[in-house]
Amino acid sequence: MAEVEGMTRQLAINQDLNVLLNDHLAQRDVYGIWRTMRNVLTFGQTNDFLQHYYIYLANYDLIVTSGSSYRPEHYYEFFHYDDLTFEEWKQQILEKAHRSEIKPLTSFSERDNETSVITYMQSLPLDSFNDSSPANVVVVIDARTIAGLFSGLIDNYGGWVHIHDGKGNTLALQGNMESDVSQIMNDPAFDQNKTSQFYKNDLVITTRSDKSGWVYQAGIPRSAMMENADQIKQASWFITGGAMIVGLLFGLYLAHRNSVPIHRMISIMKEQFGRDELTERNEIDFLSGNIANIISKNKQLENELTRQLPLVRDAFLRRLIAGEFESRDEIASAAQQADIALHNGKGYVGILQIKGYAGMDSVEILNELNAARLLMKQAFTEIAGSLPMTDLGSDKMVVLFFTDEEREPGPDEELRIAGVIEALTKQVLHEYKMFLQVGFGEPFDSVSEAGQSFDQAKQALEYAVYMNQKETVWYREARIVYTTYYYPLDTEQRLISTIRAGELEEAEKIVNLIMDQNLHQRELSVEMKQQLVGEIKGTFLKLMDQKIFAESDWFESTKRRIIDIGFTEPLESIHNEILAIMEELCRYISNKKKDSHAKLIRQIYEYTEAMYAHPDLTLYRVAEHVERPEKYISHLFKEVTGVNYSDHLIKVRMDRAAILLAETNLTVDEIAAQVGYNSSHSFRRAFKRLIGISPSTYRQSHEVV
The missing domain is CATH 3.30.450 (Beta-Lactamase)
Structure with missing residues (x-):
């Protein structure tokens, strides 16, 4: 209407x-x-x-x-x-x-x-x-x-339909109750407002239109409603029983499929533990017991690592200021392990010495100095927060001030550091009656140059002690007269390690530092200059005698170049020749690394192609196969290929799955099992994420082609 x-x-x-x-x-x-x-x-x-x-x-x-x-x-x-x-x-x-x-x-x-x-x-x-x-x-x-409109109700069930307006006037009437309509409408036992009710032998359904006020009544005989009840009951029992049987069978299938990873895990644990405990315990007890044991040992290991973290930090700082690291990547990894923030890799190195204890080494004095250093560290933390600090001998302490994006090295930062040192000096003097002498090196622009700043801090402190200065002494303020060349042993070792690691940029910084110290900071005599050149030549000849360089095709020619460097040549010319030789050595190391990395990546590719169908193929298994640490493999694979190993494994599996979908009649579940998935749901999700369409759609598209 x-x-x-x-x-x-x-x-x-x-x-x-x-x-x-x-x-x-x-x-x-x-x-x-x-x-x-x-x-x-x-x-x-x-x-x-x-x-x-x-x-x-x-x-x-x-x-x-x-x-x-x-x-x-x-x-x-x-x-x-x-x-x-x-x-x-x-x-x-x-x-x-x-x-x-x-x-x-x-x-x-x-x-x-x-x-x-x-x-x-x-x-x-x-x-x-x-x-x-x-x-x-x-x-x-x-x-x-x-x-x-109601013919289905009337023809199929023998029912009736009555439509009347709000005044009771009949608008439509159809069915076998035409003579009884007035009786229903006038019978007080019949509730006109009730949606459904039985009247005599009919189920009467009443609906009222809110818009037109019309009343729609439909009656269905009770006999027609019950006619198919037994058939419905039998069909319900059959469907319910069938569904239960199908559900039971499907549940058994899922239980078997989902238990496969658990059985694999049990076999791996038996393999790792090297013993079979199933003779006395069932598999669930064996698995739960060993998992609980692993969790317990993991917590013990975590607690032990936490307890040893101060020792790890101390060892890192000692290696850093001694210049024992070969590359910045190695420094970054070690800093992460020691939980030390390097920020932007720039900052200052300072050395604090407790005055008045030089030459004293009795047990009582050493115990007193240990307590004094501990008090200094606590005071430092209260004033400046947590700073990287380590001991240097019994009466000295090394502290590193790292800057960040908001605070770059410069006069403002040095003024801030001087304020921190002054506050510390006053506090330990007032509370513990300790006098401090402090020396700071020049700022380092790379964390790998912290060792150089440390050497300068030592020289500044020596000058402060010699001149008996109470204020903080910066390296540039120390008026030190040098009579010998600058080429300390730790710098030589750092140069050798850096070249062996193929880090050309770091090696150039070390050589430039050596030349700057000897060309601009010192006035060397002819004899000192000749000794310096001899030391540098000796360093590179020691490098050439190592096996990795001795196997190169240009070994003899490069060794001859080093020997031919003249003692009387200007240091600038010698500097340029050393840089050229060093560049050749570092390039050779880098190529060797690339070849080694390429060979290792090729091994990983081959192993993955052979083992992708195994559900338990993981990065751990790959690392075990190539006999390298898992983290090293993960980092190397991402660095060389540009993708994570897990993504590569998924691609290999999906490529194989695409071939099977296009060329075989195997079901999706069978293909999922053949490419290393225990769950077909996980396989479908991974396939759609990588290929862009579902496996069934992919198969249909290739059938059309």
Whole structure:
């Protein structure tokens, strides 16, 4: 009925119809009537309730239908209500104003065919409030059309349908209860507001429309409802039993499939532990017991590592200031292990010495110094927070001040450090009566240069002690006169280690430092210069005697170049020649590393191709096969290939799965097992993430091709 009302609203805004409504000319607008007939023709094609409707135009005294136009008396000859005369019909239906009115079910004659209809009436325009209106839209709805909507209920169950308006007027009635409708409506035992209830032998369902106020009642005989109950019960038992059996079988399959990883884990644990304890315990007890043992040992190891962390930090700092690391990557890894933040790798190295204990080494003095260093560290932490610190002998302590992006090395940072040292000096003097002497080196721009800053801090401290200065002494302030060349043993060792690691940039920094110290910071005599050149040549000759360089094709020529460096040549020329030789050595080491890495990566590729079908293939297994640490393999593989090993393994498996999907008839579950997946769900998810479509879609696309 909503569409019927919608049709009347559309007619109300139809321009052609509005022209006719307002036409008061004596001559009839035949063309306008024809256009109106054409416009209303389509309404009956969209709704079964609009098969029979007409528009009465009062000013023309004309009835317009979708197919023709009639004078009222001619229309009445073919279509009329049995209980209304022509005058009554014209007065009550055509000439009276209506506002969405419905005439209840009434006998109706349509071209001598008897039927029953309900009638919907609406005046135009929609705001017609007088007793008459320019036009009326009348929709005649055959009761058989309404009954057809419920034919399934009536034909299949022998039921009945009754539709009436809010006043009790019957709008539609169909089924075997026509004689008892009035009895139901008047029976006080029947609750008209109850949705479903039994009345006599019928289940009566009642629904009320909030919009129209119509009441829809449908009755289904109890016998029809129970007719198929036994069949439904048997089908329910069969379906339920079948579902339980299928579920049980599927559960057993899943249990078997999901237990495979557990059995593999048990076999791996038996292999790792080297014994079989299953003779006395079942597999679950064996697995849970060993997992609990692993967790317990892991916690013990974690506690032990935490307990030893101060020792690890101390060892890292000692190696850092001694220049024992070969590369910045090694420094970064060791710092991470020691839980020390390097920030941007720039900063200062300072040495603090407790004054007045030089040359004293009795047990009482050493114990007192140990306590004094501990008190200094606590005071440092209170003033400046947690700083990397380590002991240097019994009366000295090394501290590193790292800068960050907000605080770069420079006058402001040095002023801040001097303030921290001054506060520390005052605190230990006031509370513990200790006097401190402090020396700081020049700032280092790379963490690998911290050893150089440490050497300078030692020289600054020696100057402070020699001059008995109480303030902090910076290396640049120490007026030190040098009579010998600068080439300490630890610097030589750091240079050798850096070249052997192939770190050209770090090696160049060390050589440039040596040359800067001897060219610009010192005035060397001829004899000292010759000794320095001899020391540097000796360092490179020691390098050439190592096996890795002795096996090279250019060993003899490079060794001859080193020997031919003249003692009388300018240090600048010697500097350039040393840099050229060093570049050749580092390039050779880098190439050897690349070859070694390429060989190792090739081994990993081959092992993965051979073992990808094993679900327990992991980075741990690969590292075990190539006899390298797991973290080293992970870092190297990502560095060389640009992807993580886990991503590479997934790609290998998915590539193989794609071939099997395109060239075989194996199921997706079978393919998942063949490429190393215990779970087909995990396989599908990984396949779609990498390929972009599901395995089944991929197979279908290749079948089409």
